[in-house]
Amino acid sequence: MSQTSIKKLVLFFPRYDCEQPIIYHLVKDHNLIVNVYRAKVTPEEEGYLVLDVKGTEQDIDKAMEFLKTCNVVVNHSGKGVTWDEHRCTHCSQCITHCPTDALHIADPATRKIAFDEDACIECLACIRVCPFGACASAF
Amino acid sequence: MKTYEQINDRIASGKAVVLTADEIMDYVDKKGLEAAAKEVDVVTTATFGPMCSSGCFINFGHSKPKIRMSEAWIEDVLVYTGIAAVDVYLGATQLRHGDPANMYYPGEFRYGGGHVIEDLVAGKSLQLFALSYGTDEYPRREIRTWFTINDVNQATMVNPRNCYQNYNVAINDGDRTICTYLGVLEPRRGNATYCSAGQLSPLLNDPYYDIIGVGTRVWLAGAQGHVYAEGTQHAGACERTPNGVPMEGAGTLALTADMKHMKPEFVRGVSLRGYGVSLALGVGVPIPILNEQVLKRTCVRDRDIQAPVIDYSSDYPNKTGRTLCHVNYEQLRSGEIEIDGKKIAVASLSSYHKALEIANLLADEIRRGDFLLSGPIQPLPKNTAMKSLVIRKKPV
Ligand code: SF4
């Protein structure tokens, strides 16, 4: 039996017609546990979905094949929220607003900030509070 | 005892001993004050954070035919033209034309004066649009062109107020989220913010303005500039700790420097949600170690510097003058303070990381002999107090 793993995905729907209940199929047909971080899916428009899928590697691979048939672009790097190290001034304004410590102080002596992508739940709080435009959302 | 001349001779010959205000305390603890005062020539101080009272004069030179600009915009940001024909003043907090501001609260304030200044220093091509009523010798009525910092005659930063000596810690005692120039504050003391480099900050290392004065050469965003006046709202008469450190804002500096020599990473536009735009600047100030007393003052530590905690939901806007309590910068920098038994997460708006970088860059410049010190030609006032704006009836 193949191992269970978790994958963070950003799905892009070039023009979504809402005909496919995609999440339903991921759960029902591919035995995946789905955790949606955020979504912006409007009929007749481009859409995005950021989610974790948990399941056996075999099931995840099959699910990826299925997504391709739905005209969905899958971004495996899972970066819905990005942090630009060069725009960051390391002020620390974001850290009390980040609920998961994805943005955190990496070095207490120099107050250097670091971003732990895997811990980010895409709540977008940092984008609202960062005065220097260091954080951005793919959508 | 040392003089500026002796220190400058040592700098010029590449022999100066320079430490940052972050390093000096441990050095003095190890060597003793007397020995260290003989050895150390300069201690570098620095800060990086939003400084709203910043801006610059730009002279564009003349177009053919000439224009006397009476209204002008750079990248749609209004500049002040009530001076000579092709001189303008661009202010850091000016919003872009058509910015909805807080019409849809809280406004995002993505771009404004501070961002134009950042782009200018970064060498970007910017749009100038100007109008005029036309005169006999300046007949042109309108101009639209693109320019970079290299195309203009002068781009001189002239900042009426930088480097606040100390600053407030902001919290929100109210029951809704508020957006302030110190950041977004969650209700019921959900978080706190502060804005100072603490032990690294220039005027906290010279609490009585014995060293820093009008004429002092400073490092302004990488360019060599100087203090041209006491900063606006400079008010040295305030409550101080036994070691002389102000327990509130107190002193400020008015700074100027040539923007053509600035480094873009230390000139950064600021967007403060629900508040507006501003400019964050990096400033470094060298302190010549003329005697033991000067050195002793540079040994101030975060734990010895007290900042007032102010409620920005009510006390600050209503100018009640109430301070909830004082906390020190060691507590602030730990990321958590305790007020009335409640632990509150703290974040900074000024960057200690960048301030440290600046203190080290300036120290390196001095060690290389590239940055000489200049003493003040006039001291900053020590005992002036802050006045309030009184609302009066028209005098009869
Ligand atoms: S608020 Fe922005 S600039 Fe400040 S530390 Fe966070 S990401 Fe960096």
Ligand code: SF4
């Ligand atoms: S989006 Fe939310 S979780 Fe992710 S880094 Fe920003 S504040 Fe943290």
